[in-house]
Amino acid sequence: MMDLLEKLAKENSIELSKDKIEKFEIYLYMLLKWNKAYNLTSIRKKEEIIVKHFLDSLTLVKLFEAKGIDLSGKKVADFGTGAGFPGVPLKIYYQDKIDLYLIESITKKCIFLEMLSKELKLKYTVLCKRAEDIQEKFDIVVSRATGKTFEVLKIGKNLLKEGGIIVIMKGKEVEEELRPFTTSMSFKGLPERKFILIQKDGKAQ
């Protein structure tokens, strides 16, 4: 089964050593073992976990490369990590290079993340509280499937150090989310211009 991850990673030019593949195998086993009891993820099939959780989380590695973002020694937080996505795959990939914090408010998920850390022999900090209640600041905040972009942005920005970066992983739905805030206008001699209008309280204008 881990051949699939190795193959897909390679096709996307993401190098995964034998040790990293072994850690992903342990992660898969842990998810399958504890999913029912801890209600971790609605994705239950092995293949889907590999593609939609592992590979999708690793896409951040390519983003950081493309944007020239060096994670060495950085404090990285995953806000609303759930069963550890995308934070734990990043830790498996970067290992000691990053100082990872997993932010999750549901206790059961936090217990799973602590157990997982021991099984993977990887050190990260689980902050089992709401992100809004965290005072600590980070260089990089990542988040996937945690809520509406503006909400995540509002909460996530407060977690950043001066000069920090927040990365929100989104699919096509981002256009849908922006639609109520968008006004399109046509101008002679220009392509269609879209304006995004947002009131201070986050409402559309």
Ligand SMILES: C[S@@+](CC[C@H](N)C(=O)[O-])C[C@H]1O[C@@H](n2cnc3c(N)ncnc32)[C@H](O)[C@@H]1O
């Ligand atoms: C839909 S799950 C996504 C989990 C994971 N990021 C993923 O992509 O599989 C969203 C998770 O974010 C957590 N969450 C949402 N808002 C949060 C907040 N303000 N602070 C901490 N955790 C939050 C929820 O408890 C839930 O586990």
